[in-house]
Amino acid sequence: MKSIKHILVVASIIILAASCSDDDPEVVNEEELITTVSVVLTPQSGGNIITLKSTDLDGDGPNEPEISVSGNLTANTIYTGVTTLLxxxxxxxxxxxxxxxxxxxxHQFFYAFKNSLASxxxxxTDENGDPIGIKFTLTTASAGSEVLTVTLIHLPDKNGNNVVNGDITNANGGTDAEASFPFTIE
Incomplete structure (x- = not known):
């Protein structure tokens, strides 16, 4: 009977030691905290640089993100855009x-417009020639009110369904960051 108890004690110690060993897989890529999405739009033909910024320091907390847009965009204008995450x-x-x-x-950024007044x-591109979207052009159409939603997807399906063309519908993956910016085109 004593030997069975000793075997059980030794087996328990082995199981406990194995579960605490250094052989546990490491997390390869820890998820970063993104509190701020900033989009800087520079008109290609001269004019004012427009900055769109969303800051959400409490993440999913009770406070809404602070959204700022530094000015109105100009109709029928091409802007060079750069998105920054902080x-x-x-x-x-x-x-x-x-x-x-x-x-x-x-990763891939997606840019969606509520009223189709811009594109x-x-x-x-990434090493496979598929889009990332940190750098882009934004082309405005006619004047009006618009909302731009910027979404960063982690592990998007870049193999079809127009995902590489910017259609988020079948992107799959997970959302790393998302911000919506209301602005005026004049």
Whole structure:
């Protein structure tokens, strides 16, 4: 009877030691905290640079994101756009954009317009030639009110369904960041 108890004790110690071993798989890519989405739009033919910014320091907390748009866009104009992602809960703020670019195969920005008064075209690609969307052009059409929703998808399905053309409908994957910006085209 004593030997059975000893065997059970030894087996329990082995199981406990195995569960605490250093052989547990490591998390390869820890998810970054993104508190701020900033889009800078520079008109190609001269004019005012427009900055769209969404800051949400409490994430899913009770406070709504702070949204700012520095001015109105001009109708029938092409802008060069650059999107930047920050973690502003640390000082100095951590720029997450470079990591998204390095992991371009696993990421894609999508730009959707509520009223179809503007459109975007990707200017950057991952190592497979598929879009990332950090850099893009935004072309405005006629004057009016518009809302731009910027979404960063992690592990999008870039193999079809117009995802590489910017259609988020069948992108799948998970949302890393999303921000909506109301603005006026005049």
């Amino acid at each position: 973690n502003e809960t640390v000082n100095p703020a951590e720029n997450i954009t470079a990591e998204v670019e390095e992991e371009g195969i696993d 975007t075209t990707y200017l950057d």
